[in-house]
Amino acid sequence: MLEALHHIGGDWRPASGWHERRDPATGALVGRFADGGVAELDAAVDAARVAFDTGAWAQSPRLRQTVLLAWADALERDADTLGTLLSQENGKVLGQARNEVVKTASVIRYYAGLARASTGGLVEMAPGEFASMLREPIGVVGIIVPWNAPVSLMARSLAPALAAGCSAVIKPAAQTSLISAAVLKRLTDIAALPAGIVNMIMESGHAAAQRMVAHPDVEMISFTGSTAIGKRIMAAASETLKRVSLELGGKSCCIVFEDADIADIAPKLVGAAIAISGQQCVAARRILVHGSRYDEMKAALTAAVGKIVVAGGMEKGAQMGPMIDLAARDTVHARIQEALASSAEVIVPGGVPDDARRDGAFLLPSLVAHNDTGAFFCQEEIFGPFIVLERFETEAEAVAMANHTSFGLSASVWTRDGARGFRVARALRDGVVWLNDHGKLNAEAEAGGYRQSGLGRLYGHEGLHDFQELKQVYQNVGVAGAG
Incomplete structure (x- = not known):
């Protein structure tokens, strides 16, 4: 049995205590993790504070790049092992789980490159007066x-944080503490990583996370959820005026115009809707068709x-696995049942399977038709x-x-008319808009939300800048030969 x-x-x-993790498809015991709280969180923050304040990590971009590259190599080397554990603990289809690990290695390598490419600037305001701008x-x-x-x-948060020179305390979700610890071990096993730069505490509740947000020695919170x-985190963080990066909910619309190839894109839209069993902030949720x-x-x-x-993530041929656990399945199922009862047309009812899968956290996909954008199921992220x-017409x-x-997190536009595609993308109030695709996110390009979908940006150069402060150093050096 695995222990984290x-x-x-x-x-x-x-x-001091343990919490079990079980496969959401079968209920089989996968392992257990250390169940901590405020005391462990405080110790982790103290360690991160000392490591940042007393070590050379913040001034060592070459060391940071070396560590990040070694971490990426380790993840890629162990992609099969880690992908299997992710599938067992999270329920994700095995191929998708392995692909997540491999793509993560690519993200880490991108930030390893930026670790040595962070630039500032120099401004001359008057003769002999300069301001150096340092990140x-x-x-x-x-x-x-x-x-x-x-x-x-x-890694989407930790890699840029480390590339920038920060230290970190990670609080993984209880539901995936085993895979989180396994991924972190591939980093902490690197001898060049200074002790205390990266820390992780686990808990089955929320006390440690709440303490982290309020802790005066934590300068920034990066949260996805x-x-x-996110609103509660922002309010709690305001007491210490710490920076927050929030990647929050979404209700992605896919706009399909009359020139689109329906037979080709319908399976793609369904695939984008049921990725991670629909448990994804950028999932395709509303399909608007001419x-x-x-x-x-x-049809x-x-x-x-x-x-x-729909089958267990480890089963051959599975395209969609279970929900994360039975509690999530039951909560989402109840909300979908309310939506079915008030929608204009139930096309595919979905629901809990009535076969052997009913004992796992499985939920079949549902499809309804409706044309009131104010309906709760058009507004709420289910x-x-x-x-x-x-x-639409x-x-x-x-x-x-x-x-x-x-x-305002994401959307997609489907049309053969390039000008119309860009024109509509420009008019949409979303942080990411895909043209004739959906759900593609890459390390090189920033992503994030408008409105209640979040604050800040992840990926790209802005994803690094979120973990940096900009400092001005003023100096009057005079003018050579003057006086």
Whole structure:
């Protein structure tokens, strides 16, 4: 049985209590993790504070690059082992789980490059008067990791934090503490990493996370999760005026125009909707179709949903695994049932399987048709395999329907008309818009949300700058030969 411990100040600490993790598909015991709290969090922050304040990490870009590259190599080397553990603990389909590990290595390598490419500037205001602009690490960073993509989303914050020269305390989701600890071990096993620069504490509750957000020695919080929790973090962080980076909820619209190839894109849209069993902030949730192609799209989506193989992540041929646990399945299922009862048309009811899968956390995809954008299920992020089909007649109507939301994380536009695609993308109030694709995120390009989908940006240069402060150093050196 796997056991995951806290990592504090360079040591794996013994547990005072344990919490079990079970495979959401089968209920089989996968392992257990150390169940900590405020005491462990305080010790981790102290270790990170000392490591940052007394060591040379913040001034050693070449060392930071070396460590990050070694971490990426270790993840890539162990992708099969880590992918299997991720699938067992999270329920994700095995191929997708392994791919998450491999893509994470690529993200880490990108930030390893930026570790040695961070630039400042020099401004001359008057003869002999200069201001040097320096980018410096913000300090101790608290990283709160969700369970839906725990490998990539931990590295998405930790890699730029380390590249910038920060130290970090990581609080993984209880549901994926085993894989989080396994990924971290590939980093902490690197001899060149100074003790205390990276720490991890685990808990089954929320006391340690709440303490992290309020802790005066934590200068920044990087959080990925729901909008409701993000608001609470922002409020709590305001007491110490610490910086927050929040990647929150979404309600992605996919706008399909009359010139689109319906037969080709319908399976792609369904795939984007059921990725991670619909437990993804950028999942395709609302499909807006031009009226002239509406019936064709409805038939194509119905066929595509019907072909989805829902099975355990480790089973051959599985395309969608279980929800993260039974509690999540039941909560999402109840909300979907309310949506089915109030939608204009139930096309595919979905629901809990009535076969042997009912004992796992499985939930079949649901598809409804509706045309009131104010309906709760068009506004609320239902974190599961639930799709709403809607009709529009004009370009302006499509934009207005898509923008009628408090979210603004992502959207996609499907058309053969390049000018229209860019024009509509420009009008959408979303941080990421894909043209004739959906869900592609890469380390080189910034991503983040408008409105209640978050603050700050992840990936790209801005993803590094979020973990840095900009300092001005003024100096009057005079003018050579003057006086």
